[in-house]
Amino acid sequence: MKSSIQFIKVSILNLYRAGVLFYNKKGTTLASSASFYALITIVPFALLMVRGIGYFLGNLDKTQRYLFLIGSQFFPEVAPQLLIRLQVLIKGPLFAGTNFTLLNFIFLAISTITFLNSIWMGIFFITDDKGILSLWRILKGFVIIGMTLVMLSLIFILPPIIIYVIKFLQTNALTQFFYENFDFLRPVMNFILKINLRKSYWLNSNILHISVLIVYFTALYRWLFSWKIQLHEAFVAAMAFSLSVFLGKSIFWVYIYYVRTSLMRNYGDLYTTVMGVIWLFYLMCFFFYGACVCHIYKERRELGLGT
Numbered sequence: 001m002k003s004s005i006q007f008i009k010v011s012i013l014n015l016y017r018a019g020v021l022f023y024n025k026k027g028t029t030l031a032s033s034a035s036f037y038a039l040i041t042i043v044p045f046a047l048l049m050v051r052g053i054g055y056f057l058g059n060l061d062k063t064q065r066y067l068f069l070i071g072s073q074f075f076p077e078v079a080p081q082l083l084i085r086l087q088v089l090i091k092g093p094l095f096a097g098t099n100f101t102l103l104n105f106i107f108l109a110i111s112t113i114t115f116l117n118s119i120w121m122g123i124f125f126i127t128d129d130k131g132i133l134s135l136w137r138i139l140k141g142f143v144i145i146g147m148t149l150v151m152l153s154l155i156f157i158l159p160p161i162i163i164y165v166i167k168f169l170q171t172n173a174l175t176q177f178f179y180e181n182f183d184f185l186r187p188v189m190n191f192i193l194k195i196n197l198r199k200s201y202w203l204n205s206n207i208l209h210i211s212v213l214i215v216y217f218t219a220l221y222r223w224l225f226s227w228k229i230q231l232h233e234a235f236v237a238a239m240a241f242s243l244s245v246f247l248g249k250s251i252f253w254v255y256i257y258y259v260r261t262s263l264m265r266n267y268g269d270l271y272t273t274v275m276g277v278i279w280l281f282y283l284m285c286f287f288f289y290g291a292c293v294c295h296i297y298k299e300r301r302e303l304g305l306g307t
Helices: 002-024 027-057 060-072 081-094 102-127 136-171 173-181 183-193 207-224 231-302
Strands: none
Touching (some): 002 231, 027 060, 027 102, 027 136, 060 136, 136 173, 136 183, 136 207, 173 183
């Protein structure tokens, strides 16, 4: 209990230090640059993800619809237009009849690397570590693409797998056998048998998706920092990013309340797209703030100050 309280105190203090570092390193400028590259590479990146996952699932249409449904979880309800326009943009080349091949996968991945390069540059400005700019970052970028494909695939396949396993355990005769003959398994069996698949909050909410995303960003931050930070430190950064995103969604309407009239007057029907771009900028700010958290942990460990 004492160690848990100490961990929370240290984490809060490091989150504050990361905020100071983000301000001193002009994190908003880094986020602006990354947002620009995200906008010009978002179409090949979306095509890469849909084609990569659709290749294994065998249904491009279902994959792209579900992928954009997941993406909408990161965007406030007041700024969905950017994703809608992107979905329209990729439908043309996606269903143009081009088969998925290793060659077009590589071309799409190379286009995506441009965005990842802006991420590497941002981390370099935060850490001042010139090793980040080595040519290895290109290969590491391909690994990040692979990690992203795995993460999205898990979000696709985990819910039906979990539902299938629970149904199997609830209806299989072996469950009753284990329940009657192994007392130590009864608490677990009781828990499984009481699960209502239709009303289960965990299965029917976004908690499962959020859990996978936190695991993904924990691994991503450790990879970006070449495994020089501990797992729990990367987890704190991933939690900081995730909580920033979902809290930011809730309070984004405050910003819109003050600028909606001006946006509508200046941009007309495109104002929701403009809001989407603004939110993308905020997402990149949250991401680089998480990178600052990682650097604080890494720096304090190297200086022997404790984490």
